[in-house]
Every structure is written in C-alpha cells, then in structure tokens.
Amino acid sequence: MQRVNRTATIPTQVKNPDLVERRRRQIADAAVRLFIERGFHKTTTRQIARAAGISIGSLYEYFNCKEDILYLVCDFIHSEMEQGVTQAMTKATGGRDALAKVIREYFMVCHRMSDFILMIYQETQSLPGQWQKRVLENELRITGLLVGVLARLSQSGDLPHRDERSIELTAHNIVVMGHMWTFRRWFLGKHYSIEDYIKLQTAAVLRMCTGGQGK
Amino acid sequence: MQRVNRTATIPTQVKNPDLVERRRRQIADAAVRLFIERGFHKTTTRQIARAAGISIGSLYEYFNCKEDILYLVCDFIHSEMEQGVTQAMTKATGGRDALAKVIREYFMVCHRMSDFILMIYQETQSLPGQWQKRVLENELRITGLLVGVLARLSQSGDLPHRDERSIELTAHNIVVMGHMWTFRRWFLGKHYSIEDYIKLQTAAVLRMCTGGQGK
DNA sequence: TCAAAATGAGCGAGCGCTCGTTCATGTTTA
DNA sequence: TAAACATGAACGAGCGCTCGCTCATTTTGA
Numbered sequence: 001m002q003r004v005n006r007t008a009t010i011p012t013q014v015k016n017p018d019l020v021e022r023r024r025r026q027i028a029d030a031a032v033r034l035f036i037e038r039g040f041h042k043t044t045t046r047q048i049a050r051a052a053g054i055s056i057g058s059l060y061e062y063f064n065c066k067e068d069i070l071y072l073v074c075d076f077i078h079s080e081m082e083q084g085v086t087q088a089m090t091k092a093t094g095g096r097d098a099l100a101k102v103i104r105e106y107f108m109v110c111h112r113m114s115d116f117i118l119m120i121y122q123e124t125q126s127l128p129g130q131w132q133k134r135v136l137e138n139e140l141r142i143t144g145l146l147v148g149v150l151a152r153l154s155q156s157g158d159l160p161h162r163d164e165r166s167i168e169l170t171a172h173n174i175v176v177m178g179h180m181w182t183f184r185r186w187f188l189g190k191h192y193s194i195e196d197y198i199k200l201q202t203a204a205v206l207r208m209c210t211g212g213q214g215k
Numbered sequence: 216m217q218r219v220n221r222t223a224t225i226p227t228q229v230k231n232p233d234l235v236e237r238r239r240r241q242i243a244d245a246a247v248r249l250f251i252e253r254g255f256h257k258t259t260t261r262q263i264a265r266a267a268g269i270s271i272g273s274l275y276e277y278f279n280c281k282e283d284i285l286y287l288v289c290d291f292i293h294s295e296m297e298q299g300v301t302q303a304m305t306k307a308t309g310g311r312d313a314l315a316k317v318i319r320e321y322f323m324v325c326h327r328m329s330d331f332i333l334m335i336y337q338e339t340q341s342l343p344g345q346w347q348k349r350v351l352e353n354e355l356r357i358t359g360l361l362v363g364v365l366a367r368l369s370q371s372g373d374l375p376h377r378d379e380r381s382i383e384l385t386a387h388n389i390v391v392m393g394h395m396w397t398f399r400r401w402f403l404g405k406h407y408s409i410e411d412y413i414k415l416q417t418a419a420v421l422r423m424c425t426g427g428q429g430k
Numbered sequence: 431t432c433a434a435a436a437t438g439a440g441c442g443a444g445c446g447c448t449c450g451t452t453c454a455t456g457t458t459t460a
Numbered sequence: 461t462a463a464a465c466a467t468g469a470a471c472g473a474g475c476g477c478t479c480g481c482t483c484a485t486t487t488t489g490a
Contacts, residue, residue, distance in 0.1 A: 014469070039340055041256040045446060055471045060447065121398070122337055125254055136401055165407070169415050172403070176395045177388065183336070184387060186351055192380070200384050208419050211426010230434065260480060270437045275481065 010068050013061045023062050024072060027052045032073045036115045040070055040123045070123060071131045077116045078138040084109035085145055098158070099209065102149050103174060103202050110178035111194045117182045146171040150209075159209050170209065177201050225283050228276045238277050239287060242267045247288045251330045255285055255338045285338060286346045292331045293353035299324035300360055313373070314424065317364050318389060318417050325393035326409045332397045361386040365424075374424050385424065392416050 014020050030051035034043040045066055049059045063069050088105030092098055110117060124135050150167045153159040162170075181188060181197055188197060229235050245266035249258040260281055264274045278284050303320030307313055325332060339350050365382045368374040377385075396403060396412055403412060 015467095016469085019469080041341075044444085056447085057449085057471045058469075061469070064447095066446065122340055125337055126256075140402060165411075166415060166419075168406075169412075170419065172395065172399060173388075173392065173416075173419065176391060176399070180387065180391045184391070187355060188387070191383075196380075197384075200381055201388075204381075204385065204388065204423050207426040208423040211422040228435090234435085259478085271480090272437050272482085273435075276435075281480065 010072065011064060020062060023054070023058075025076075027054070027059060027062060027069065028072050028076055031069050032076070032116070032119070035070070035073060035123065036119050040066075040126045067126070067128055067131075071127055071134075074120055074124070074127070074131075074135050075138075077113070077120060078135070078142075080116075081109060081113060082138070082142055082145075084113070085142055089145060089149060099149065099153060100202050100206065102146070103205060104198050106146070106174070107178050107181065107194070107198050107201070110181055114182040114185060117179055121179070121183060143171050143175050146174055170205075173208070174205060177205070225287065226279060235277060238269070238273075240291075242269070242274060242277060242284065243287050243291055246284050247291070247331070247334070250285070250288060250338065251334050255341050282341070282343055282346075286342055286349075289335055289339070289342070289346075289350050290353075292328070292335060293350070293357075295331075296324065296328060297353070297357055297360075299328070300357055304360060304364060314364065314368060315417050315421065317361070318420060319413050321361070321389070322393050322396065322409070322413050322416070325396055329397040329400060332394055336394070336398060358386050358390045361389055385420075388423070389420060392420070 010024075012020050014023075027048065030053075031043070031048045034047055034051060037043075045059060046056050048069065049056045052059070063072075085106055088109060089102055092101030092105055094101075120135065124132055127135065147168055150159070150171055154161055154167060181194070192200070225239075227235050229238075242263065245268075246258070246263045249262055249266060252258075260274060261271050263284065264271045267274070278287075300321055303324060304317055307316030307320055309316075335350065339347055342350065362383055365374070365386055369376055369382060396409070407415070
C-alpha cells in the first residue's frame with residue numbers, strides 16, 4: 001500500500017527498485033531478530049550485515065544510517081499488525097458477540113507479535129523525531145480501527161450508548177490490554193495461558209462496556 | 216528501607232558510608248534527568264559526572280560501571296513510586312468509594328512520575344539480567360498493593376465477589392492504566408486533562424468491577 | 431602528617447560509516 | 461563473433477572518532 005512511499009522515503013544508491021525491495025526485506029528480517037535479542041544500541045551494523053548475509057559495504061548501499069534500518073523494521077511490524085487487526089475485524093462481524101471475537105483476534109495478533117511489540121515500546125525513542133511521530137501515528141491508526149468497531153456496536157444498539165470520549169478511551173484500553181500481555185508476559189505468562197487471558201480480559205471488557213446502567 | 220541492602224549491593228572504593236550515600240544520590244539525581252532526556256545509551260558517563268558536579272574519576276569511585284548508575288536510578292524511582300502508592304492507600308481507606316480514591320491517588324502518582332515511568336519501560340532491558348529481575352519484582356510489588364485493596368473490598372462485600380485471578384488481573388489492568396497515561400501521553404495529553412482521565416477511567420474500572428451480574 | 435578522596439589526561443576497544451576496488455553482466459563496435 | 465567498453469552491485473580494509481574506564485598525581489581535612 002504505502003510501500004512506494006516507504007521506498008521513496010529512505011534513499012538508496014541502488015538503481016533497481018525490485019532489488020532494493022528484496023534486499024531491504026532481507027536486511028530488515030535479520031535486523032529485527034537482532035534488535036529483539038540484544039536491543040538496537042547493542043546491535044552493530046556489522047552484525048546486521050553478517051546476519052543478512054551481505055557485506056557491511058552493501059548494507060550502506062541500501063540505507064543511509066543505522067536508524068533507517070530501525071525505522072523500516074518498525075514500519076514492517078506495524079504493517080503486519082494492521083493487516084492482522086484488519087483481517088481480524090473482517091472475520092468478526094455480526095451483532096452481539098462481535099466485540100468478543102474482535103478482542104480474541106486482536107489479542108492473538110498481539111500474542112503472535114509479542115516480541116515485536118515489546119521492541120517498539122523499547123526502541124521508538126531511538127528513532128529520529130520525524131519517524132518517531134510516524135510510528136505513533138501507526139499506533140493511533142490501529143486504535144482507530146477499534147474505535148470504529150465500538151462506535152458501530154454502540155449505534156446499532158448492541159452496546160449501550162456512551163459518549164465519544166468514553167468509547168475512545170475504551171478502545172485505548174483494549175489496545176493496551178493486548179500490549180500488556182507482551183510487556184507483562186514475564187509474569188502473566190507464568191500464571192495464565194493466552195486462552196485464560198483472553199477469556200478473563202474479554203469478560204472484563206464486556207463488563208466495562210455493558211455494566212453500570214443500574215444506578 | 217532496603218537502602219542498606221542497596222548500598223551493599225553496589226560496591227565502592229570509598230570508606231565513609233554517609234559520603235557514599237550522599238554522592239550516589241547526587242549522581243543519580245543528575246543521571247535520571249539525562250536518561251529521561253536522551254536515553255541511557257546516548258548519555259555519556261562524562262555528561263553524568265559534569266551534571267552531578269564531580270569529575271569522571273570520582274564517579275567511578277562510587278560505581279563500577281555505567282549500568283550500576285541505571286540500576287540505582289531505577290531503584291530510586293521504584294522507592295518513590297511505592298512510597299507514593301502506599302501513602303495513597305492510607306489516605307483512601309473506608310468503604311464504598313475507597314477504590315475510586317485509591318485509583319485517583321495512584322493515577323496522580325503516575326502523572327507526577329510520568330517521565331520516570333516512561334524511562335523504566337524503555338531502559339529496563341539495558342540492565343544486567345539479575346537487576347532486570349529486581350526491577351520486575353518491584354513492579355510486581357506495586358501491583359500487589361492494589362490486589363490487596365481489591366481483595367479487601369471484595370471480602371467486605373463492597374465489591375461483588377470474584378475469583379482470585381480475576382481480582383489479580385483487575386489490579387494489573389489498573390496499574391497499566393496508570394502507565395498508559397504516561398506512554399500514550401503524546402495522544403491522551405492533547406485530548407484529556409488528568410482529571411478527565413481519572414474520571415473516565417475510574418468509571419470504567421468501577422463498571423468493570425461491579426457490572427455484569429445482571430444476566 | 432598521612433590516609434581518604436578527588437582529579438582529569440590518557441588509553442584502546444569498538445563503533446558507524448566511506449570509498450577505492452573488483453567483477454559479473456550486459457551493450458556496442460568492427 | 462569476439463573484442464572493447466560500460467554498468468552498477470558487492471565488497472571490506474580502514475578512517476575518524478567516541479566512549480567507558482583507569483591510574484598516577486594532587487588536594488583535602490582530621
């Protein structure tokens with residue numbers, strides 16, 4: 001989708017665009033594993049090159065600086081997240097328990113992408129300001145998808161009406177609950193399976209959405 | 216409280232314990248500001264020394280390595296957090312709306328310590344493994360305080376009974392909601408005041424705790 | 431007077447990044 | 461058809477520099 005935009009965003013010495021696309025993916029794939037394992041700062045450009053199976057010289061044919069690599073990695077992760085969430089939402093249409101289905105699918109996406117989400121929490125600050133902003137915009141867009149779901153259910157009467165801000169905050173809460181499974185996994189993972197987590201948190205969210213009309 | 220323990224944990228060349236305590240605080244105070252501003256990796260030991268008003272040589276009389284400084288900073292932050300939360304809980308005793316009061320006080324602590332919390336999220340991974348574990352234990356202890364509050368209210372009948380795990384997860388949710396105010400502040404801060412946030416999230420939590428018996 | 435504390439020049443490992451070079455693969459020319 | 465030339469992706473030794481850390485020396489204060 002905005003792949004063209006992305007390719008255009010990071011300049012390169014190399015002429016062949018297909019090759020650029022291919023090599024960058026190859027480099028990003030290698031880099032993301034290293035970033036997850038050792039963090040951005042402790043990973044050297046040489047390690048990235050070695051893991052990608054190219055030379056350090058070649059690496060700099062495709063990127064201008066180390067931060068460029070981090071940005072591309074973040075962008076790939078967000079693309080995948082958004083794709084996951086979007087298709088989770090198409091799977092989960094229909095009335096009453098649509099919300100439960102969306103939550104389940106979203107949490108499963110978070111579960112799968114656990115390491116990646118964690119990395120973004122930790123390394124976003126290492127990006128140049130302008131790209132930091134982009135990463136946050138991506139984050140917001142994913143939240144927006146959930147706002148859409150909640151607003152629709154609210155209007156169709158499947159959920160009690162609540163004002164816009166309340167809906168928005170609920171969306172943020174759900175999104176962050178998904179992230180929480182990743183950044184508190186050192187604890188939660190010991191005591192809950194992902195199925196436990198989904199079940200309990202879904203119940204909690206539903207109470208949050210439907211509860212409280214009585215008084 | 217465990218200050219003795221802490222001082223014992225990081226060895227030093229200097230004999231006078233009072234001096235050690237004083238200088239370490241002086242260094243940590245300077246370091247935390249720099250870490251918040253530029254991150255751990257981009258902050259140099261020379262910058263820390265300069266900001267603390269001592270020489271680079273002296274700095275290494277009080278710490279063995281840069282990571283030691285980060286650990287001490289994390290420890291100070293957690294102490295302050297825990298103190299804040301503990302006294303928030305003494306302020307907020309009593310029946311019905313005790314929970315609302317605790318949430319308010321806790322969120323205000325998060326609000327005040329926003330930058331610090333953010334830093335811990337970002338830099339914990341830079342710590343040596345053993346100390347990483349300690350930081351997570353601190354995190355858990357704070358959550359434990361909230362579990363205590365919820366369990367008490369549940370038993371006194373001020374909140375509907377729910378099983379242990381459900382209570383535990385609710386505590387985690389509340390804790391993370393506080394953190395969310397810090398790491399989504401770039402968005403939330405634009406659209407909500409801290410008072411808005413407390414009001415809406417408290418309502419949400421109360422619905423989550425009390426709702427759902429009907430049906 | 432002398433142990434304790436403070437100093438900062440200096441060290442060298444290791445970093446991101448460059449750039450002169452190589453070489454496989456077209457393309458042109460005779 | 462084959463020699464001459466052009467292209468550009470790949471390479472990696474090495475440059476300039478920064479950083480964490482040390483230690484010989486000086487200052488302090490009891």
